[in-house]
Amino acid sequence: MLKTPAYAAESAKAPLVPFSVERREPGPSDVLIDILYCGVCHSDIHQARDEWGGSTFPMVPGHEIVGRVARVGGSVTRFKVGDAVGVGCMVDSCRECAQCRTGEEQYCDHGAVMTYNGRGRDGTPTQGGYSTLITVDESFVLRIPESIPLDRAAPLLCAGITTYSPLRHFGLKAGDKLAVVGLGGLGHMGVKFGKALGAEVTVLSTSPSKEKAAKELGAAHFAATSDKDTFKRLAGQFDVILDTVSAPHDYNAYLSLLKVDGTMILVGAPEAPVPLAAFSLIARRRKLVGSLIGGIRETQEMLDFCGEHELASDIELIPIQKINEAYERMIKGDVRYRFVIDIASLR
Amino acid sequence: MLKTPAYAAESAKAPLVPFSVERREPGPSDVLIDILYCGVCHSDIHQARDEWGGSTFPMVPGHEIVGRVARVGGSVTRFKVGDAVGVGCMVDSCRECAQCRTGEEQYCDHGAVMTYNGRGRDGTPTQGGYSTLITVDESFVLRIPESIPLDRAAPLLCAGITTYSPLRHFGLKAGDKLAVVGLGGLGHMGVKFGKALGAEVTVLSTSPSKEKAAKELGAAHFAATSDKDTFKRLAGQFDVILDTVSAPHDYNAYLSLLKVDGTMILVGAPEAPVPLAAFSLIARRRKLVGSLIGGIRETQEMLDFCGEHELASDIELIPIQKINEAYERMIKGDVRYRFVIDIASLR
Numbered sequence: 001m002l003k004t005p006a007y008a009a010e011s012a013k014a015p016l017v018p019f020s021v022e023r024r025e026p027g028p029s030d031v032l033i034d035i036l037y038c039g040v041c042h043s044d045i046h047q048a049r050d051e052w053g054g055s056t057f058p059m060v061p062g063h064e065i066v067g068r069v070a071r072v073g074g075s076v077t078r079f080k081v082g083d084a085v086g087v088g089c090m091v092d093s094c095r096e097c098a099q100c101r102t103g104e105e106q107y108c109d110h111g112a113v114m115t116y117n118g119r120g121r122d123g124t125p126t127q128g129g130y131s132t133l134i135t136v137d138e139s140f141v142l143r144i145p146e147s148i149p150l151d152r153a154a155p156l157l158c159a160g161i162t163t164y165s166p167l168r169h170f171g172l173k174a175g176d177k178l179a180v181v182g183l184g185g186l187g188h189m190g191v192k193f194g195k196a197l198g199a200e201v202t203v204l205s206t207s208p209s210k211e212k213a214a215k216e217l218g219a220a221h222f223a224a225t226s227d228k229d230t231f232k233r234l235a236g237q238f239d240v241i242l243d244t245v246s247a248p249h250d251y252n253a254y255l256s257l258l259k260v261d262g263t264m265i266l267v268g269a270p271e272a273p274v275p276l277a278a279f280s281l282i283a284r285r286r287k288l289v290g291s292l293i294g295g296i297r298e299t300q301e302m303l304d305f306c307g308e309h310e311l312a313s314d315i316e317l318i319p320i321q322k323i324n325e326a327y328e329r330m331i332k333g334d335v336r337y338r339f340v341i342d343i344a345s346l347r
Numbered sequence: 348m349l350k351t352p353a354y355a356a357e358s359a360k361a362p363l364v365p366f367s368v369e370r371r372e373p374g375p376s377d378v379l380i381d382i383l384y385c386g387v388c389h390s391d392i393h394q395a396r397d398e399w400g401g402s403t404f405p406m407v408p409g410h411e412i413v414g415r416v417a418r419v420g421g422s423v424t425r426f427k428v429g430d431a432v433g434v435g436c437m438v439d440s441c442r443e444c445a446q447c448r449t450g451e452e453q454y455c456d457h458g459a460v461m462t463y464n465g466r467g468r469d470g471t472p473t474q475g476g477y478s479t480l481i482t483v484d485e486s487f488v489l490r491i492p493e494s495i496p497l498d499r500a501a502p503l504l505c506a507g508i509t510t511y512s513p514l515r516h517f518g519l520k521a522g523d524k525l526a527v528v529g530l531g532g533l534g535h536m537g538v539k540f541g542k543a544l545g546a547e548v549t550v551l552s553t554s555p556s557k558e559k560a561a562k563e564l565g566a567a568h569f570a571a572t573s574d575k576d577t578f579k580r581l582a583g584q585f586d587v588i589l590d591t592v593s594a595p596h597d598y599n600a601y602l603s604l605l606k607v608d609g610t611m612i613l614v615g616a617p618e619a620p621v622p623l624a625a626f627s628l629i630a631r632r633r634k635l636v637g638s639l640i641g642g643i644r645e646t647q648e649m650l651d652f653c654g655e656h657e658l659a660s661d662i663e664l665i666p667i668q669k670i671n672e673a674y675e676r677m678i679k680g681d682v683r684y685r686f687v688i689d690i691a692s693l694r
Contacts (some may be wrong), residue, residue, distance in 0.1 A: 099607055107607040107631055109583075169632070236456075251623070260446055260454040266625045275620030276598070278613045281637025284454055285516070288635045290628025 001025065002032070005346050006131035007320050008058040012050035015324040021060055021127045023135045031079050031141045032071040033087065038129035039064025039154040039313070040339040042185065042246070045327050047117045055117055062129030063089045063115040064157040064340075066150045076138045084144040086303070088157035089293050091115050091126060091140050103297035105140075130320060132346055142300050145307025152312035155185060155338040156303060158293065159313060163190040163242060164302040165294030166265040167197060170287075174198025176239040179257060180219070183210050186244035186267055188314060188337035191217040194242070196309045202238070204230070204254075213336070217314070225249075231256060236284070244268045255280040255288065263287040313338050319345030348372065349379070352693050353478035354667050355405040359397035362671040368407055368474045370482045378426050378488045379418040380434065385476035386411025386501040386660070387686040389532065389593070392674050394464045402464055409476030409688075410436045410462040411504040413497045423485045431491040433650070435504035436640050438462050438473060438487050450644035452487075477667060479693055489647050492654025499659035502532060502685040503650060505640065506660065510537040510589060511649040512641030513612045514544060517634075521545025523586040526604060527566070530557050533591035533614055535661060535684040538564045541589070543656045549585070551577070551601075560683070564661070572596075578603060583631070591615045602627040602635065610634040660685050666692030 001022040008019035026032045044061035046052050065087040069079050079085060092113035093105035105112050113120055116128030144153050163186055172178060178199040180190040187203070194201040195218035202221040203214035211222040223230045234257050241254055246268040252275075255264055264286065281288060294302065306312060314337045318326055326339045348369040355366035373379045391408035393399050412434040416426050426432060437459040440447050444456035452459050460467055463475030491500050510533055519525060525546040527537040534550070541548040542565035549568040550561035558569040570577045581604050588601055593615040599622075602611055611633065628635060641649065653659060661684045665673055673686045 104607070252620070260451070266628055269625040269629060273599070273622035273624040276623040276635075277620040278616040278637060281613055281635065282616055282639050283637070285636065285638050288623075288628065289632065290625060290630070291632050292629050 002133055002135070004131045004133040006060045006127065007323055007346070008060045008130070009048040010058045012048075012055060012057070016048065016130070019058060019060065021131055023133050026071055026073045026135050028073040028075040029137050029139070030073045030135050031069055031076060031085065031138050032133060032135050033065070033067040033085055033141070034070040035065055035067040035129055035132055035134060035343045037066045037151045037154040037343060038062040038341045039158065039315075040323070040326055040330065040341060041158050042330060045330065056125055059117055060127035060130050061116055062131070062341075063087070064154045064159070065115070065129035065134060066144055066154045066157070067343075070133070072138075078138055079141060079143075084146060084150060086142040086144050086153065086157050087115060087129065087134060087136050087140065088142065088161060088299055089115055090296070091136050092121055103295040105295050106293045130323070130341060132343055140296060142296070142303055145303060147307045147310055148312045151317055151340050151342070152315055153303070153306070154340045155189070155313035155315065156306055157299070159185045159189045159338060160306065161294035161299045161302050162186055162267050162291070163244070164193050164305070165298055166267065166289070166291035167193055167240070167242065168298070169291065170240065170263050170265060170289060172197050172199055172240050176200070177202070177237055179204050179238045179241045181241060181243040181254060182245040182268065183214055183337075184244060184333065185338045188217055190242045190244060191219050192311050195219075196305070196311055199240070202234070238262055240265065242267065246270055248272065248274065250274070251288065252277050252280040255286055258284065258286045260284045261286070263289060266290045315340045317342050321345060349480055349482070351478045351480040353407045353474065354670055354693070355407045355477070356395040357405045359395070359402060359404070363395065363477070366405060366407065368478055370480050373418055373420045373482050375420040375422040376484050376486070377420045377482050378416055378423060378432065378485050379480065379482050380412070380414040380432055380488070381417040382412055382414040382476055382479055382481060382690045384413045384498045384501040384690060385409040385688045386505065386662075387670070387673055387677065387688060388505050389677060392677065403472055406464055407474035407477050408463055409478070410434070411501045411506070411687075412462070412476035412481060413491055413501045413504070414690075417480070419485075425485055426488060426490075431493060431497060433489040433491050433500065433504050434462060434476065434481060434483050434487065435489065435508060435646055436462055437643070438483050439468055450642040452642050453640045477670070477688060479690055487643060489643070489650055492650060494654045494657055495659045498664055498687050498689070499662055500650070500653070501687045502536070502660035502662065503653055504646070506532045506536045506685060507653065508641035508646045508649050509533055509614050509638070510591070511540050511652070512645055513614065513636070513638035514540055514587070514589065515645070516638065517587065517610050517612060517636060519544050519546055519587050523547070524549070524584055526551050526585045526588045528588060528590040528601060529592040529615065530561055530684075531591065531680065532682075532685045535564055537589045537591060538566050539658055542566075543652070543658055546587070549581070585609055587612065589614065593617055595619065595621065597621070598635065599624050599627040602633055605631065605633045607631045608633070610636060613637045662687045664689050668692060
């Protein structure tokens, strides 16, 4: 086994503290990765604090992992030592169900093996990227294009694929009018992808102060949802709405902004159910859909797309010693737009 | 003007009573129809009693109209005297917006002209099919295949197209597993269309007593939703769910019955908004959609499909003098599956 320094939550109520985890020696199909950067996702907080229930401790969070290959198993064909690689939310799946066979491992019938706060198929608890090393089967390792700075690539592994996948799957086309609701870690990637895919992007945000930032990211328009007139003015305007917001909000109001046959995509999940009026959908044959990260094949496609378009996340790089402070700032929405841990601070 | 006997509600609180309306003399593009049968839709009750607000009185309900052509205007090319024809929920639209141009007049940007409780483009209030004659522009007149009994064809004009359109639009395929929720006027047509389109149909109903009827209509399976075990047993089983129910029910429970990428179609509209948990959609990339009747082109396609498959509604034929009693029975769900008025009783 390979001992690696890490930061872990030892219980739901405790701050993250220095910890040590063991990684398996790479088997024939495994890749051992020297972790360089790890993005900080809001779901790290939810799980470290057991806000969704069922968390297991001690827990090393982190599923936006970027590093370089340190060693490969004997049958590994796709990677060699020194390659820039990434690991996202999943490190394994059953590989046999209909979804795994079509490369949609995130919807594995048996539940994909999550990168942390999960259990490997051998029963071992998984531990995430707030650490210096990780061993992952090559089937779940992504290649990072060298045209993207590695620190800014890290958030692509979760925030990136979570927004790219539904925009592609639900058919956003060049010339479409796309509204992105919320301008956080997910929303800012939604704006970048929307623009890169040729859509005319409008950011809808409760904070009028975000207009300048939205336009710098590539949005053509901005509308403050705190202004009631916004919903009248933009009624029936959008082909697609990407809703990244987890705070309570009125789906019916946002649905009214869709054209006939428009699609509203939920990637944020408010804690409590949201009242939905059937007529919000029926009146203009609208679609309300959800989407969960993306499969490995599509994550690679997204990374290659980012490489071609030199597109990456906007980040604040922090040493791991600032992680608890970063969590507090994220809860207040005080980050542009993703914290990324410089794992050099852990060595 | 042509005077025609009818039945009308003179106010929201009054029962329907004998009445007289005037129809316009057919203009160049008009068809004058001798009405033979008119289906009774639940929305007739909602509107006659002003339960949706905005009703105008006196009101002659009825938008499931079947008859024979009595006279045609000089420029009418598609119909001749004696043809079996139908009129559904719409008698006109702007004909210029994007939806009208693609034959989706039900989503007309300016609002389609509804068959009754609406206003024609000249401002005249529209009056429906509980009457002996109606004058309609040929663009909104449907051809009824002679292989269908005319009385059983009437409900196709609303209940038929309301269920056929979304099953086609959202891509129900042969071999798909379809659940139809609710076995009323809409639901029983959903079962028939689902089977005719090659799907394996399951009826989900609160009433275990409906199992026999469901199977007679063509359902392969039946499950009582009053049995909690149903939702465990059928979790993740369906490609498509057609939800015809207007009574309050838990969307999240039904969504859990969909496969990955499954679609739940709302054609019934509960009065109050229904709490929706985002994760019901996100977890397996499910779609919740709505659909409103169908366009004229697709309504003709549906009627032709019914003609080929000798498929029609199951009805109870009543004289118009029983209409108030029929309304009371419909409210109790006591009809298999649609009342149709024999307009001979009005002459």
